[in-house]
Amino acid sequence: MDYVIYIIPQMIAGIGVSLNIFVLTLLFAIPLGFLMALGRLSKIQPIRKAVEFYVWLMRGTPLMLQLFFFYFALPAVGILLSDFNAAIVAFVFNYSAYFCEIFRSGIGAIPKGQYEAAHTLGMSYTQTMRRIILPQVVRIVLPPVSNETITLVKDTSLVYVLAMNDLMRTTRNLVQRDFNMTPFLVAAAFYLFATFILTEIFNRIEKKYSKHVQQ
Amino acid sequence: MADVKVKIRNLKKSYGNLEVIKGIDLDICEGEVIALVGPSGCGKSTFLRCINKLEDVTGGSIVIEGMTLCEEKNGKVHYAPEQEVRKIVSHTGMVFQQFNLFPHMTVLENLIEAPIQVQKRNPQECIVEARELLKKVGLADKENAYPSQLSGGQQQRVAIARGLAMNPGVMLFDEPTSALDPELTVEVLKIMQELAAEKMTMVVVTHEMGFARDVASKVIFIDEGIIKEQGDPHEVFGNPKSERLRQFLKVLLK
Numbered sequence: 001m002d003y004v005i006y007i008i009p010q011m012i013a014g015i016g017v018s019l020n021i022f023v024l025t026l027l028f029a030i031p032l033g034f035l036m037a038l039g040r041l042s043k044i045q046p047i048r049k050a051v052e053f054y055v056w057l058m059r060g061t062p063l064m065l066q067l068f069f070f071y072f073a074l075p076a077v078g079i080l081l082s083d084f085n086a087a088i089v090a091f092v093f094n095y096s097a098y099f100c101e102i103f104r105s106g107i108g109a110i111p112k113g114q115y116e117a118a119h120t121l122g123m124s125y126t127q128t129m130r131r132i133i134l135p136q137v138v139r140i141v142l143p144p145v146s147n148e149t150i151t152l153v154k155d156t157s158l159v160y161v162l163a164m165n166d167l168m169r170t171t172r173n174l175v176q177r178d179f180n181m182t183p184f185l186v187a188a189a190f191y192l193f194a195t196f197i198l199t200e201i202f203n204r205i206e207k208k209y210s211k212h213v214q215q
Numbered sequence: 216m217a218d219v220k221v222k223i224r225n226l227k228k229s230y231g232n233l234e235v236i237k238g239i240d241l242d243i244c245e246g247e248v249i250a251l252v253g254p255s256g257c258g259k260s261t262f263l264r265c266i267n268k269l270e271d272v273t274g275g276s277i278v279i280e281g282m283t284l285c286e287e288k289n290g291k292v293h294y295a296p297e298q299e300v301r302k303i304v305s306h307t308g309m310v311f312q313q314f315n316l317f318p319h320m321t322v323l324e325n326l327i328e329a330p331i332q333v334q335k336r337n338p339q340e341c342i343v344e345a346r347e348l349l350k351k352v353g354l355a356d357k358e359n360a361y362p363s364q365l366s367g368g369q370q371q372r373v374a375i376a377r378g379l380a381m382n383p384g385v386m387l388f389d390e391p392t393s394a395l396d397p398e399l400t401v402e403v404l405k406i407m408q409e410l411a412a413e414k415m416t417m418v419v420v421t422h423e424m425g426f427a428r429d430v431a432s433k434v435i436f437i438d439e440g441i442i443k444e445q446g447d448p449h450e451v452f453g454n455p456k457s458e459r460l461r462q463f464l465k466v467l468l469k
Contacts, residue, residue: 113315120267121329121381122305131332135319212319212361 007174007183014170015190018156020084021166025091025152030145032092033099040104051100058097064158066090071162083162091155098148106141107133139209146202153194167191218245220280220385220416221266221307225287227274228261235261237440238275243385246414250427250448253437254463259420262437263389266418267307268300279303280384305333308378312390314370316362322349322373323358326380334381341380348376352406368399372406379410386410388419404430424467428452436460 039051058066071086081089110133118128157168165173167187174183221243228236235258243249251259264270266277268284271294276286282303285294294300317325326345330336349355352372362370371391378386388407392400404426411417411430421427427434427448434451436444438459444451455461 111313111315113311113313114317116269117309117311117315117317119269120304120307120309121377122301122333123329124301127332131328132317139319209319212321213363 003178003180003182004186007178007186010174011167011170011183011186011190014165014167017084017159017164017166018153018168021087021091021156021159022152024088025095026149028088028092029095029099032096034103036096036100037103037107040100041107055097055100058094059101063090063094063155064161066094067158067162083159083164087159087162087164091152095148095152099145102141102144102148103137105144106137109140110136135209139206139213142202142206142209146198146206149202150195150198153198154191219243220245220247221418222278223266223275224277225275226262226265226272226277228258228265228270229273235440236265236272239437239440239442241435241442243416243418245416247433248411248415248417248431249419250431250434251418251420251437252422252424252427252434252463253443257437258440259437260389263387263418263420266387267304267309268294269309280306282306301333305329305381306384308381308383308386310371310374310378310386310388310391312393314362314367314374314394316370316374316377318362321359321361322354322365325362325373326377329377330380345376345380348379349373351379351409352376353402366399367395368402371395371399371403375403375406375410385416385418388417388421390420390422392421392423422467424452424464436463438463 036051036054039047040055042048067087067090070081070090071083074081074086114132114136115128118132123132156166159166160169160172163169167190171183171187175181219242221241223239223241223243226236226239226241227234239262241249251263253259261270265272266279272285272292274287274292277284280303282299283295284300284303285292287293295303317328320328323342323345326348327338327341330341330344331338346355346358349358352375354369354372354376357365357369357373362373365373375386375391391407392403395403400423404423407417407419407426408430411432419426419431429448431448433445434448435442436451436457443457444455444460451460452464455464
């Protein structure tokens with residue numbers, strides 16, 4: 001127990017890095033994914049095709065490869081990113097592709113009749129999206145978004161390969177230094193705790209947006 | 216001559232090479248209840264949906280309450296600018312076969328949404344008016360219910376009230392009872408009959424020949440994209456001139 005208390009401050013520093021990546025990724029990837037979903041549903045074919053290509057590229061290559069690319073390959077063309085920035089860029093690019101597909105399927109699940117009803121009531125595109133379509137989309141996309149968010153918690157550990165001192169690397173360093181396996185357990189507890197909190201948050205939001213659905 | 220609410224001239228609609236509506240002229244006058252009947256695929260729903268631009272016409276002109284929605288110039292159809300279109304369209308109320316209520320809003324919220332958001336009216340005033348309308352369609356006790364908690368007939372009555380909440384000049388009904396069983400059909404038709412008695416201008420696409428005969432002031436029989444026969448319901452149904460209408464009625468009234 002004393003050992004656990006002794007390592008916790010160092011692990012918290014690692015959590016700070018992981019949490020930073022997590023929050024920043026969500027902050028950028030969700031709006032970006034949403035905009036791309038609109039592009040994916042656009043009537044303008046070049047926009048649609050471009051987004052399709054982007055999604056294919058980002059979902060079709062490993063996130064680790066993307067991390068390597070932004071950190072090690074971009075300097076070759078004169079773009080130098082710090083390890084943290086490279087990580088954020090890679091995560092945002094990767095996750096926005098997944099969010100794009102989630103939002104696209106959510107928007108696609110709303111019946112045409114909803115748009116038609118809004119049209120006959122004289123509502124504009126913005127009003128229709130904001131007041132009619134999106135509130136219904138939120139309910140549909142919450143479970144997959146929650147899934148993706150929980151995956152992100154654990155994917156942050158991939159920045160290990162850029163030698164960033166996130167929770168995972170800190171843990172590994174402690175294990176090697178002290179020759180004690182306990183940090184692994186503590187790290188697992190942290191990841192589980194984060195997942196627990198997220199699950200709770202999403203359950204609440206889901207309840208809020210499902211009150212119109214008959215139980 | 217009563218006030219003309221909607222003036223339609225030479226309306227045409229094609230999907231690619233397939234011409235669904237081949238030139239329809241129609242004046243919808245104030246207080247008229249027009250029943251559009253005809254075999255499935257004859258274009259009657261498409262025609263109705265052209266009036267509020269759920270479908271873009273490929274020819275002809277539509278004028279609603281003096282405002283030009285679209286007109287044909289040199290063989291090309293020109294629609295009014297988008298903002299203008301929204302304003303014109305909101306002068307028509309639409310009731311769909313599948314109700315299309317907003318499922319995430321309560322009954323009351325469904326009714327006041329467009330008056331507040333589109334017409335920018337005072338919310339308190341809208342609520343008072345919406346409650347009046349709910350009373351009229353017999354659902355005063357359901358204002359806080361969600362659509363999923365209502366029967367099909369109740370949902371359709373809410374949809375009618377939602378259309379009326381915009382104070383439209385004309386109400387369009389696209390097979391309003393086709394998704395309902397006979398018992399629920401009756402309650403919806405009763406509301407429509409009451410509206411007709413109040414001299415609401417209505418255009419109804421329907422398979423309910425009883426309604427067309429007893430409530431409509433004019434029946435229009437559409438077949439193969441044109442108006443084949445029109446006139447007083449008793450005249451049209453009692454003394455059909457075309458073989459096509461005779462056949463159609465024979466099958467329906469059997």
